[in-house]
Amino acid sequence: xxxxxxxxxxxxxxxxxxxxxxxxxxxxxxxxxxxxxxxxxxxxxxxxxxxxxxxxxxxxxxxxxxxxxxxxxxxxxxxxxxxxxxxxxxxxxxxxxxxxxxxxxxxxxxxxxxxxxxxxxxxxxxxxxxxxxxxxxxxxxxxxxxxxxxxxxxxxxx
Numbered sequence: 652x653x654x655x656x657x658x659x660x661x662x663x664x665x666x667x668x669x670x671x672x673x674x675x676x677x678x679x680x681x682x683x684x685x686x687x688x689x690x691x692x693x694x695x696x697x698x699x700x701x702x703x704x705x706x707x708x709x710x711x712x713x714x715x716x717x718x719x720x721x722x723x724x725x726x727x728x729x730x731x732x733x734x735x736x737x738x739x740x741x742x743x744x745x746x747x748x749x750x751x752x753x754x755x756x757x758x759x760x761x762x763x764x765x766x767x768x769x770x771x772x773x774x775x776x777x778x779x780x781x782x783x784x785x786x787x788x789x790x791x792x793x794x795x796x797x798x799x800x801x802x803x804x805x806x807x808x809x
Contacts, residue, residue: 655764698771
């Protein structure tokens with residue numbers, strides 16, 4: 652599984668192309684994770700990118716049933732609005748118009764590595780989010796350290 656970290660400033664061009672910078676692309680094992688991405692609308696209406704093969708493995712962990720239930724009805728948009736996007740030779744993806752309409756996005760964005768996926772944030776919003784997050788950053792580090800010492804770190808899907 653690719654593990655993403657860091658924050659990178661990028662620009663979405665007039666053709667809706669977004670470069671995925673080399674430090675993020677280099678985290679992907681093409682054999683295990685695939686060369687394409689799945690683009691999703693995250694719960695905060697920011698666009699999220701998962702390596703395609705990894706994302707498909709995540710979906711396999713969801714229980715399947717031929718009969719509908721309330722839970723599956725709530726996540727139907729997860730499938731319907733997901734798109735496979737293929738990087739071109741320069742590492743750029745084209746963001747679908749429908750995804751752009753539904754998402755909170757701007758021409759100037761931050762690609763934020765968030766463990767198993769990449770989040771696409773409007774640059775100004777990301778900077779406000781980061782500043783606000785810094786207020787509790789030290790406490791979050793202490794809590795993470797305590798969980799690690801107690802062996803309570805969550806294990807990602809392989």
